[in-house]
Amino acid sequence: MIAALLLPLAACTAGDKPETASAPDISLETMKDVTRTLASDDFEGRAPGSAGEEKTLAYLVEQFQAAGLQPGNDGSWFQDVPLVEINAKNVSPLTFTGGSEDLSLEYGPDMVVSTYRVTPRIDIENSDVVFVGYGINAPERGWNDYEGVDVTGKTVIILVNDPDWETQGLDGTFNGRAMTYYGRWTYKYEEAARQGAAAAIIVHQTEPAAYGWNVVQSSWSGPQQVADAENGHMDQSKADGWIQLEYAKKLFAGAGLNFDELAQAAKQPGFEAVPLEGVQASVSFDNEIRKHSSKNVIGILPGSERPDEYVLYTAHWDHLGHCEAAPDGDDICNGAVDNATGVASLVALAQANKEAGPAARSQVFLAVTAEESGLLGSAYYGDNPVFPLSQTVGGVNIDALVPMGPSRNVTVVGKGKSELDSYLEEALAAQGRVASAEPTPEKGYYYRSDHFSFAKHGVPMIYFEGGEDLVEGGEEAGAAAAQDYTDNRYHGPKDEYSEDWDWSGIMENEALYYRVGRALAETDAWPNWVEGDEFRAIRDESRAEAE
Structure with a gap:
């Protein structure tokens, strides 16, 4: 039996503290059964728009109903999320000519490339190449890597992460070791498009990217999902991609430049973009295009006292589907940890809250789509909320519970x-x-899961996971286990369910998810972002309008 539900004092959240309540058991069998089922080969990796999605949606509705939830979207379990699937075909090598040595990079092992543009063909021919450092334009931080250079129609080469990611500590122009949104690949492509670049190519480096080339290759090859848009994303660059570090060094050397020296220079304020004189890039590919609607799945437990105030539990149900095959030929990225475990948590927590009886506020269980494609399902909900965000108290996001x-x-x-x-x-x-801060803030996890989509709209969401200070083995064992998952299973075919998993740590954390969510649902407080946080003003404005 989980210990008593402890509720926070109102020191930082004005409102009456509710009575302490007991928590029911959270079902380990439910956690195992849902994870095992969703991660099975029958679900084909749960890619949006696939047969695996159809099976996933049917299964989630079945499980939500059995847990005692009600349909959350005006009598429906679903919120349609308009998407476009773009599958690059006949990808030519990415070539760089005009240097002392021509380079021809093969799709997959050497580079990956895709497009946000909804168009049947991409052709980039003899595009001038410019190194733009970290590709950041942040006037509020006094930084502009594009200042004084016109990259319209050109191919920009970009470093991953922020300029001060190697700093020890959190002080610096870009928060030191902690990645800002400027360090994320999504931002870099967005800014390159705003600058008019024809192509944006990020240089892969394992430590600042936070994952190896195997993750890049499996994640950026095959069908890619983008949000449907009236303009077909024709305002984006023609092509976005990554190249291996060794080829970036050869590319720069061929232009008479030293990659390592320029990468160091790019960390300094006042860096100026460097054209690779005489070097031109070319790449082309066809696109198979399919418009479709994926779905967020929404269940609700109505509140007994304030049913028009909402607490969220979120997790993404999607994964990568069929992906780059492992050496044994297995090409299904099952996504057992990422994120069948999170969806299993939604079901188990719904069961527990139903058993405990109605909370004062309504509790919403939201399984979102297309997280792996750039948080598309949660972003769509944020832009088109089923329940008013001004009336959404906050919530808990659950993503990738590693059994350590x-x-x-x-x-x-x-x-x-x-x-x-x-x-x-x-x-x-x-x-x-x-509670501990992230041991690897340079990896930018804050911008890599669905809580970010709600934060951008001012809704406080907490995202926590099992710590690395293990009872058996301490921090060294925890860090090793986390690295082992990243290196050998994350976004690959070997993220599979095992009957040998140790669930004890996960279930300990399930109690925390329950307590935090239930506390939010019982109090009448409206927790906020701390003073000075980037999302505070958005929240203050939305709450002022609601009141």
């Missing part, structure tokens, strides 16, 4: 950003555990 055994801590992604931290800390106290 019990830990003395949990890792909070974005620790210190919102008053939700106090809810978690009270729940942790019951377990004799603590």
